[in-house]
Structures are given as C-alpha cells and as structure tokens.
Amino acid sequence: MTVLFSENENRRCPKSIQIMLKDRNVLKGSMALSYHNFQAWCLNLNWNPTLLSVMAITKNDKLYIIMVGLPARGKTTIATKLKENLMHDSVKTRIFNNGELRRKMIRENTAYAGFFDPDNKEGVALRERIGLINIERARRYLNGQGNVAILDATHANVERRKLIRALLSDHPILFIECVNDDEEILEATILRKIDLPEFGHLTQEEAIRSFKQRIAYYQSIYAPLKNHEGNHIRLDSLNNRLIEEELVSEVPYVDQIRDFLLTDMIKNLYLIRHGETHFNLENRIGGDSGLTDDGRAQAMALAKYFQHKPIPLIFTSQKRRTIQTAMPIKERQKACTVIFLAEFNEIDAGICECLSYEEIKKGMPHVYSARKKDKYNYVYPQGEGYAAMEKRIERGIKKALYLSKPSDHIMIIGHRAVNRMILSHFLFRRREDVPYVYIPQDKFYYISSTQEKKTFQLKSYK
Numbered sequence: 001m002t003v004l005f006s007e008n009e010n011r012r013c014p015k016s017i018q019i020m021l022k023d024r025n026v027l028k029g030s031m032a033l034s035y036h037n038f039q040a041w042c043l044n045l046n047w048n049p050t051l052l053s054v055m056a057i058t059k060n061d062k063l064y065i066i067m068v069g070l071p072a073r074g075k076t077t078i079a080t081k082l083k084e085n086l087m088h089d090s091v092k093t094r095i096f097n098n099g100e101l102r103r104k105m106i107r108e109n110t111a112y113a114g115f116f117d118p119d120n121k122e123g124v125a126l127r128e129r130i131g132l133i134n135i136e137r138a139r140r141y142l143n144g145q146g147n148v149a150i151l152d153a154t155h156a157n158v159e160r161r162k163l164i165r166a167l168l169s170d171h172p173i174l175f176i177e178c179v180n181d182d183e184e185i186l187e188a189t190i191l192r193k194i195d196l197p198e199f200g201h202l203t204q205e206e207a208i209r210s211f212k213q214r215i216a217y218y219q220s221i222y223a224p225l226k227n228h229e230g231n232h233i234r235l236d237s238l239n240n241r242l243i244e245e246e247l248v249s250e251v252p253y254v255d256q257i258r259d260f261l262l263t264d265m266i267k268n269l270y271l272i273r274h275g276e277t278h279f280n281l282e283n284r285i286g287g288d289s290g291l292t293d294d295g296r297a298q299a300m301a302l303a304k305y306f307q308h309k310p311i312p313l314i315f316t317s318q319k320r321r322t323i324q325t326a327m328p329i330k331e332r333q334k335a336c337t338v339i340f341l342a343e344f345n346e347i348d349a350g351i352c353e354c355l356s357y358e359e360i361k362k363g364m365p366h367v368y369s370a371r372k373k374d375k376y377n378y379v380y381p382q383g384e385g386y387a388a389m390e391k392r393i394e395r396g397i398k399k400a401l402y403l404s405k406p407s408d409h410i411m412i413i414g415h416r417a418v419n420r421m422i423l424s425h426f427l428f429r430r431r432e433d434v435p436y437v438y439i440p441q442d443k444f445y446y447i448s449s450t451q452e453k454k455t456f457q458l459k460s461y462k
C-alpha cells in the first residue's frame with residue numbers, strides 16, 4: 001500500500017490535506033488531516049512531504065460563487081458552464097437561481113416589469129425573501145456534501161452583496177460579475193428570454209418592452225463590483241475576457257474557474273456550406289443566387305441527417321442560399337430558430353461581384369494576378385479580402401456561441417470563404433493556407449473543442 005499526497009505549491013499554508021491511500025494505483029480510501037498533523041505525521045515516519053508526488057489537496061474546499069450582473073448578461077449560462085466543468089472535475093456544485101425559485105414559489109405571474117420596480121415594496125420584499133431562502137439553501141449545501149454553491153441572481157446593489165458577505169461568512173466567497181453592453185447581443189438575448197412561459201400571455205412586442213423595463217429598473221439600482229467588496233472577477237461575458245480580477249484571500253478552485261470562464265467550449269459545432277446555387281454552376285462569385293434543385297436536395301438530406309439531433313438555433317448569413325439551406329433543417333426540428341447574421345455574409349468581391357472567375361481573369365487580369373499572389377491579404381477593389389473579414393467573422397462566432405448557450409449543438413450555415421475563416425478560428429491554420437481550405441457542399445465540418453480535447457472531422461450527411 002502506498003500513501004500519496006502532497007502540498008500544493010500554488011497554495012500557501014493549506015488548512016487540511018486530503019490523503020489518498022492507493023494500492024497498485026487503485027484507490028483504497030482517503031482521509032483528511034490538518035496541515036499541522038500532516039507535517040507531524042511525515043516527521044514521525046521520517047518522510048519529507050515536499051518530495052512526495054502530488055495527488056490531492058483540500059484547503060478550504062468550499063466556496064460560494066455569487067453571480068452579479070444586469071438581466072440578460074449571461075449569468076445563468078456562465079453559472080451552468082461553471083457547474084458542468086467543476087462537476088466534471090469531481091467538485092460537487094449546485095446552482096441556486098432566484099428567478100427559478102420565484103417562478104416555483106409564487107403562483108401569480110411575476111414577470112411583469114412593475115414587479116421589479118425598486119419602489120414596489122411588495123415586490124422588493126418578495127424578492128428579498130426568495131434571495132434569503134436561496135442563501136440559506138446554499139449555506140446548508142456547503143455545510144453538507146457540497147463544495148461549490150453558486151447563487152445566480154442579479155445581486156445588483158452593494159447592500160445586497162454586503163448582506164451576503166455577512167450571512168455567508170463560513171466559507172470564502174467569489175463574486176463573478178458579467179458585463180456585456182453590446183446592444184445587438186442584448187436584443188437577441190432578450191428575444192430568447194421572452195420565450196419563457198411566463199411571457200406567454202403577452203405579444204412579442206409587449207414582452208420585449210416589459211423585459212427592457214425590467215432591465216431599466218435594475219439599472220437604476222445597479223452598482224458594479226468595487227475593490228472593497230472582496231474576491232471578485234469582472235468578466236466580459238460576450239468575449240470571455242477578464243476585465244478585472246481582485247483576490248484578497250484564498251479562493252479554492254480559482255485557477256480552474258478562471259480557465260473555464262475564459263475558454264470557448266463548444267460541444268458540437270456543425271459548420272455547413274450552403275447547397276449548390278445557380279451561380280455555383282456558372283462559377284460566378286458573390287451575388288444572392290438561390291439554390292438549384294440539387295442544392296434543395298442537399299438541404300433536404302441535411303434536414304434528415306440532423307432530424308434527431310436537437311438544434312435550437314441555426315445561424316446563417318443574410319444571403320438566400322444559406323437561408324434556403326437552413327429552412328428544411330428547421331422544419332424537421334421540434335423547436336428551432338434561424339438567426340441571420342450579417343457577419344456570416346460571404347466575402348464581398350466588390351467590383352467582381354457576380355462575375356465568373358473566367359470573366360475576372362479575362363476582363364481584370366491585374367485583379368486576378370494580384371489575388372493569386374497573396375490571396376489572404378488581397379482586397380477586392382471596393383470589396384473585402386480574407387484578412388479584412390477576420391474581425392467580422394470573429395464577431396459572428398462570438399455572437400453565435402453566446403446566443404447558443406447553453407445548448408450542446410450549434411449550427412452555422414455559411415459560405416466558402418466564411419467557413420474557411422470560421423474553421424481557422426477553431427483550428428490553427430497558417431494564414432496563407434486559409435483561402436485554400438477545402439469547403440465542399442456535400443459534406444460538413446464537425447468541430448468539438450473542450451478543455452481536454454479538440455475534434456475536427458469532415459463528415460458526409462448523405
């Protein structure tokens with residue numbers, strides 16, 4: 001029987017150490033020791049703790065995560081992502097969501113904006129009560145088996161956060177504030193939010209107005225996190241970018257948490273090129289041509305292929321050929337929305353739009369040869385080039401990933417040049433090679449990238 005343990009170099013002076021007892025690599029048991037006893041134990045056995053291999057450590061292995069942010073800033077999505085990843089690492093995690101509890105506890109409809117008016121005393125009292133119930137549930141969870149309790153609500157003002165710090169003083173707290181002021185994304189997120197049954201009695205317009213008013217009420221009391229509020233991370237939740245980090249005490253799991261927050265994780269991305277178009281047959285570029293009969297048959301085949309995979313959102317460009325490819329797929333899904341993103345429009349060929357490659361070669365030989373020389377950096381007169389598309393494609397990818405969450409399946413139906421750029425975002429390709437990546441119409445790319453592995457396959461759908 002070997003005993004494996006160690007001190008974790010990154011963490012200073014742990015409170016306790018988890019010791020694992022292993023026999024030929026099979027875990028036979030584990031026990032926790034205070035660091036003090038651990039040292040005494042090692043000395044007793046004449047062992048040097050620092051020479052032993054790292055197996056596991058537990059120092060303050062309990063953590064409260066408090067989400068902060070206005071409505072529709074991605075808090076729930078981030079909380080879900082954290083939970084999934086922590087659970088994957090055997091860290092017992094539970095989310096305590098105030099909105100869900102409100103919907104369960106209160107029979108009457110509480111989705112109307114006035115309920116969130118800070119001057120509505122009854123509404124404020126009810127929301128405070130719900131918050132306190134979740135705080136108590138989180139406390140009990142950590143005092144039992146749980147490792148990480150995530151409180152998912154706006155926690156918009158300083159007083160509320162102060163109260164949380166006072167009530168949850170038994171374990172470390174990490175505030176995570178989600179910030180995102182991109183108007184377009186906000187609009188799209190609101191559209192998804194109002195899908196909840198609690199908005200069912202309103203027209204789409206009324207529901208949007210009501211949700212925006214709710215945001216305005218929260219805005220009127222909202223205070224971003226300040227340094228004196230303890231451990232916190234401010235996150236640009238659209239771009240997975242750390243805006244600020246302030247750690248004033250030991251925060252368990254913080255290295256993992258930061259990594260999960262900053263990594264784009266895509267479980268299943270289906271990257272499809274539109275079906276065959278009339279322009280494709282004539283070797284013409286750009287334009288807004290529709291699908292041929294064969295192109296429609298390709299769209300039908302795709303629809304059949306994906307009919308048993310839930311695809312809640314399909315992102316297309318604003319061109320007819322991608323939308324016509326998406327529609328049959330949508331029709332075979334139970335619930336699916338198609339979102340047309342300008343960011344995924346095909347490369348703008350400027351003065352060459354709607355010409356065939358042969359016509360360009362003949363009529364504009366200077367364009368043809370300059371592009372041939374440096375296809376990646378070449379910019380069509382009055383149009384774009386691959387390098388010039390990079391920013392908008394990045395933006396489209398961010399939008400698609402953000403809006404798809406927490407779905408496991410994302411579908412993008414794009415164009416040849418666009419899909420090349422999307423592929424190269426996920427898989428490193430030398431820039432000069434990107435304009436030559438193979439983007440067929442009878443196959444699609446399947447990409448899956450997580451913390452642990454990246455998969456990339458060209459698949460046939462027929």
Ligand code: F6P
Nearest residue numbers: 285286346347349415416417435
């Ligand atoms: O299908 C044709 C097309 O999508 C054109 O609209 C576009 O200009 C072209 O492919 C991009 O491919 P390349 O950069 O190889 O010309």
